[in-house]
Amino acid sequence: MTLEALPLAQVQALISYLEHERQPSIVLDLEYNILAANTAYRRQFGAADKPYLGRKCYQVSHHYAVPCDQAGEHCPMRAARASHAAERVLHIHHTPRGREHVDVELRPILDQQDRIIGYVEHLKPVDVASVQPRGDGLVGQSPAFNQVLAALQRAAPAQIPVLLQGESGTGKELFARALHKSSARAGGPLVVVDCTGLTDNLFESELFGYEKGAFTGATQRKAGLAETAHGGTLFLDEIGDVPLAMQVKLLRLIESGTFRRVGGLETLRADFRLVCATHKPLREMVESGTFREDLYYRISAFPIRLPALRERREDLPLLIKTLLERLAGHAAPRVDHDALALLLRYDYPGNVRELRNILERARLFADDGWIRAAHLPDALQQTLQAAPARAGARLDAEALTRLVATFSGTRAQLAAQLGISERTLYRRLRAQNPG
Template sequence: MPAHADAAPPVQALVSYLEHEAQPMIVMDPDYNILAANTAYQRQFGTADRPYLGHKCYRVSHHYDVPCDQAGEHCPMKRAFELKGPDRVLHIHHTPRGPEHVDVELRPILGADGQVVAYVERLTTVRHASARASQAGLVGRSPAFNSALEAVQRVARSELPVLLQGESGTGKELFARAVHEASDRREGPLVVVDCSGLPETLFESELFGHEKGAFTGAQHRKPGLVETAAGGTLFLDEIGDVPLGMQVKLLRLIESGTFRRVGATETQQADFRLVAATHKPLQQMVADGSFRQDLYYRIAAFPIFLPPLRERADDIPLLVDSFLQRGGKAAQRLVIQPAAMARLQAHDWPGNIRELRNVLERARLFADDGIVRPEHLPEWLHAPRQVLAPTAASPAVPEPAADAEICRLVAEGRLSRREMAEQLGLSERTFYRRLKALGLS
């Protein structure tokens, strides 16, 4: 295995260990120099024209001239040095294939005197999201997108229930699929249940199945979606729309891990990982009595807040390129004029990614020469933004959207109450009232 000639003795002792690891791994000294790399790293990240041994990790991975923290990013080496323990972060690395999301886990190696003598870094490429234009799946590289993706990476390998919260059109089903594909259940099915599309009379039968003769029209036994999800993931989309009468049965399923088909007497064991999603403010619904508090606490073990597109303006060109690649033949691939792109980036996108996709599909029909121009975009998209002065009676951010944003900011814990209120365009008093209504005060 290649190693830097000046590698310290503890580093040399790690070399043979790294070779047994299937994941790409490197060893670095406290001055950010890469001292050694296993075969998996060489195969995935190294090429003849990409030297890395003896080079700074931030130059190789990010093309930075300074360490990550000095370039405005989280530096796991700095954090690991402070903690004298491991640190983990999601970064975008430059690779032979282009920019990619990489889950970085870094551990310090301590000498006999307790001082850090080297670091071991494990790199896991995130396969279910792309930092480049892509014809399928999650696409993005903005800080807000990366924060949500990092949360997915954190929770995926556990069995904790995940609650995806965000406005309509933010890609909740794609994030649910990302949780599934990064989990140990990825070989099993991902079963999607649209809770908003099921009337209460059919909800129980669809979810749990039914026996022959259980009700009029039940001419044969039918397995439910819970059975279908065995060994995989059950995704309850728009769980905020589940009727109160069904919420208690859903709670029993989650708590006991058992269920009964409609018309059956025997109990069956469930085997699924739960992911739920909603655009509704569930904590406010709990306060209003329209959503069970005990069910909320069961499904919200690990909430992930999905950012609206207006917080991902830097991702719009990437998303546009992705959508223009999709839905057409290679010979009909479209390009977009800079003036048209500027229009798209100036819009607030209340319908989020779904709205952007629809606008581009419409533009495709007018771009006969393969070029999307400003005149191919809807007239309403050209109107300037209307910015209303925030007041206590009329917050700058619509209330449902503000609730999701408040929850995200509180979960991040980076800002004071006053700073969060200012970011949302609310008075501090109005912001405090929203905190109380959401049970976050």
């Protein structure tokens, strides 16, 4: 039996049930066709000039001619067909507002013989990230970026401690803010503690606060950052720099939620969600005795590795445009072909922070509104001359396809920016799509 073969009353009951769902939801048959949608879906995804009923879900959501798995993406229906269970994936969908990240959960509908007769798909737009330039927050669309975003969506509703790991400049605080914004504590404060360079005494007084007269200069009581974070999220940035002597007190705070101000006797309680970040190898520090093992396991219940910029190279055009607009607003300069070709080839050991610094400097030379190759730092150009690897050669087939789909210029311009010939670009695209 298929979903279409169900009695009309049962189909209507299913549709009525979906109307009580707050999330946008649709009903699919076994052939990917959209049979019904609730009001939330029609409001957020159902553009009036683009009818969706009777169409394939991949046609509406992705503008694909084939199912997602045949277009290089994970298809939750295929996975659910094999598992007979709910499947969840982060996709980028076409919506009336443009392309957006969407958290997709697909559940099979089973008959009395445990056979799949259809599917219900719930879709939740992820507003903490964008595939379009915007004034703040996360931007990206590469697989490496989407993998981290999907992990954040998994962790956000829980209270589990999250450890963000990655090289300097990968945007740990931005990801921490996105995690906080996606959580049930979004209405509470996000308190950031920069652990870099803090002495034992300074770390203790900053985190726990102090009483009047606790030490010279303590002329009044001061609440600590742990107390300030009550009801929200406490973000300990560069936790690998916490002095060893203070790690035991930090562990006690995390495990019991209690602390005392410096110079105080009263035991206070703080209710917060813990997020930590570091670029240091904490496992190696545990082995060397410079980081407590019990603290490491307490903070790393949900580790997330942030990708280096060189691992999400296809995000560079989007990041470049976004950063320039954040730096200069409507007066943001454009990047010419030769400059973009250099920017696409560079490896960015300082990651997004280094890219931002490069662009901030270059725009000061763009008197005519264009950033040119000559405006980029000499060190960048010398590095490329010493190792003239081509950006086009570094992109795999899927990354190249995505870059072509989002590039606003001509194929010749894209080939120039990738450092390859136009003929090579066409040859690679034909190899990926022989039909």
